[in-house]
Amino acid sequence: MEKYISKLPDKVYKHELLSYLQEFQDMFGYIDLSFIEVLSKNSGIPSGKIFGITSFYNQFRFKPKGKFHIQVCEGSSCHVNAEIGLIEDIKKLIKADEKDTSNDGLYSLEIIPCMGACSQGPVISINGKFHTKVSKEDIKKIFSDLNL
């Protein structure tokens, strides 16, 4: 990470901020606050302002991803086909909220507006592996089968 940060050009323009942040998150899975400090230094924009811009967008998270990264689709099709309280159940099970990581570092949660598989809803994915038409029962089984 330090190596990446040290390679950042001395002059960063405002319209490049989001691309740098995206690149950083693609590589490390989250935005480390130290990176915002560096961006601030190189662009001359106050770090508080950059933090404000970063937190405005859904894409960015400020905690490293867990061992299991869980994506849950919250599209309208998944919503009408899901059992009531499905997402709450998942949150309770993994003890993490949206954009959050559980304290033991095992799980992180990301809620996606639409995963593009509306005929298969509700859809969740764990580390890229999809589970379709999941019920509350399935959720229990899927999580108990995870190789912690």
Next chain:
Amino acid sequence: MKNLKDKTYKTLFIDAVELEKAPQYSKPVEMPHIYVERNTGSIVSGIDATIQYIKKYFDKDENYKLIETGSLGISSFDPVIGIQIHGRPLIFFKNVTFSYVSTILDSILNHILPESDFILGQISHTGLSSWADVPELYQLDIFAKQNRRILKNFGLIQPDFIESYIDYDGYKAFAETITRKTAAEVCNIIEKSGLRGRGGGAFNTGKKWQKALNTGKSQKYFICNADESDPGSFSGRLLAENNPHLVIEGILIGAYAVNARKAFIYIRNTYTLAIERLENALFQAQKAGLTGEDIFGSGINIEIEIFKGPGAYVCGEETALIASMEGERGTPKPKPPYPSEDGLFGQPTVVNNIETVCNVPYILNYGGDEFQKAGLNNSFGTKLFSISGKTDITGVIEIDLGTSVAEIMDICITKQRQPEIKAVHIGGPSGGFIDPDKFSINLDYETAIDNKLGLGSGSFLVLDKTNCIIDITKYFIKFINNESCGKCIPCREGSQRLLEILNRISEKPSEYNKHESLLRFKGVTQLEQISSLMQKTSLCGLGQNAPNTILSGLLRFRQEYEEHIYERQCEANVCRNLKEYYVVVDNCVGCGICAKKCPADAIIGTEHQAHFIIQDRCIKCGVCEASCKFNAIMIK
């Protein structure tokens, strides 16, 4: 400028592409051709495993060709594969998960049809002997009832292969435009065609282009808005993923028409496959001389770049989109000035929805008159609708603007099941509900607005008796509340209040005092007041249109609101926190009937003693109350 008169446009890039490589289903094949439809939806349904099994099936035998195509548009058929063998036409199969691969291949490769459950249809062609008793793909109701102009050849085109797009006459419109027409001519053709923006605003596209073309400034931008963050709308993704070259062709024509030398595709960062395919397509287009400098010797340079939207619904709004490209928070600005005068980095900028852009090549190929053969009133052409919810078929369909709701229902759900349908929610967060009595209304822009609906980006969410209007309303208002950028007060605070009221009327009162009851009862009138305030005073379409869901719900499903408020009853049994069942200890004789009947195992107790309901487990189905002979179960 190169002269196209006696040559086909394809000679323009004959050196750069190898057209003969494009597979053509209309010609006989020697070895089997297997088409696999790979897109986000089918990946979730397991197409990658299917592909693996196909490869495994042929193993070391290299006498077959695997062709990766895009989607037919109907995701409930996923995973779809097509097979063409010697002397036979291409035949498609649906729902082919990996376990069925060998059965299907075993029979087809021996010229025998597999079980009919999998058969979708064939595309017959002269010179090829059709499969007996297999329907024609495009004569199936689901396709025959559409008017597939933009979606033409979807499912056959290979998104990663420019030759395939060109083979289906792709880039013809652009090549002829840039070599034969002036920018002003293109703007005129588009204006006369009556094409209106598909992103929700429905503004005449040609007029917008003319305005940008006629501003004096030399630096201009063209942005294709592929942000698409409305829940329930997935047509933009379908276009970008399955035919990226169509998107690029539309952008090139648009950029040429407004004199923009630089164009952007603003697309959501979560659309990974779409971004991958667009990047690849841009690379191929550049190699073929379609982008870059001095395109086809015209002296014109156009560059296209992808901008990955960092995800905020409001960034779909054009001024917010531009703000986010400038590295700001994506918050809207008051208009005017419009982006076509003062847009990205202060320069004239045209923002067009991805579906709008994809209509452009059609208009230039076939002309405005042909384009206007579809449509109603002042809404011309076709529109993509994303069908989801309680339907038989989920996916994107393309129909004439002005088609009635009932006709769309006929496409996506069988006549027998239609009576179960309670409502359709059209247009996502800016749209509204419609009830079966109104299914005859036509979905053109004006009629939709007259009926308190917005077509938005074309989401069509079908609801049946197991869905609750209040719950769906809450879902959309919660979405708006989360995504409100916070800049203007009516939207930020209004959506918060609306959500609180909706929560209050869909849960049991927290305290049983008069004030609390009064608040519940006042709910409806307050909903109406706040809604109309938000409509009138919000800065952008997000807040202005958000109340549509509430107002159309109150108009058409008022009874459901009243049931929730006065009787604390949710017909669909979705709002389960409306009431709490409890055992009246004095009346309970401990017969145990309720415990036996309870489907959730929520009632415990020993025989002949008063029982007890575990609230966490209770699903509020009411079975216990109905089965108790001693009036021992009550509601609070």
